[in-house]
Amino acid sequence: MLGASKAQSSFSTDSAAQAHEFYTGVLGLEAEMIDEMGPMVLLHHPHGSTTLIYEKEGHEPASHTVLMFEVDDIDVVANGLREKGVVLEQLEWTDEDGVARDPEGRMPSTLWFKDPAGNWLSAMEATDA
Numbered sequence: 001m002l003g004a005s006k007a008q009s010s011f012s013t014d015s016a017a018q019a020h021e022f023y024t025g026v027l028g029l030e031a032e033m034i035d036e037m038g039p040m041v042l043l044h045h046p047h048g049s050t051t052l053i054y055e056k057e058g059h060e061p062a063s064h065t066v067l068m069f070e071v072d073d074i075d076v077v078a079n080g081l082r083e084k085g086v087v088l089e090q091l092e093w094t095d096e097d098g099v100a101r102d103p104e105g106r107m108p109s110t111l112w113f114k115d116p117a118g119n120w121l122s123a124m125e126a127t128d129a
Contacts, residue, residue: 006048011066012056013117016041019053022116026084061118074099074109074125081123086113089120 013019016039023029023043030044043051051067071077078088078099088098089112095101100110109125 008050008052010052010054011062011119012059013053013119014055014059015117016053016055018116026086059117062120065112065120065122067121069123070126071123072126074111074123077123078111081113088113
């Protein structure tokens with residue numbers, strides 16, 4: 001029924017203006033501010049998909065990863081994020097650089113960080129599989 005439909009994701013923030021600055025200025029994404037039904041940010045991803053970030057009174061950060069980025073080189077991305085002032089989350093399964101690496105190669109190397117509203121984001125190294 002929905003197999004051929006284009007999908008869009010969404011999540012909330014406490015400040016659309018801060019979200020816009022972070023996603024464009026820090027992460028380098030293409031985004032636009034819109035105010036259809038309140039302040040929102042529309043992220044434009046390659047291949048036509050989008051993510052809507054809407055300002056919500058009483059916003060509470062998502063306790064799960066809301067947006068994942070597939071990257072070619074996790075170390076380049078980790079260094080770039082740190083250079084932009086982004087703190088990589090130190091979790092029980094990450095190394096001192098904030099990257100989770102599976103020594104057996106079953107899972108792609110992954111890092112996690114938060115946006116200004118506290119929502120969880122991640123970058124995952126692309127696999128050849």
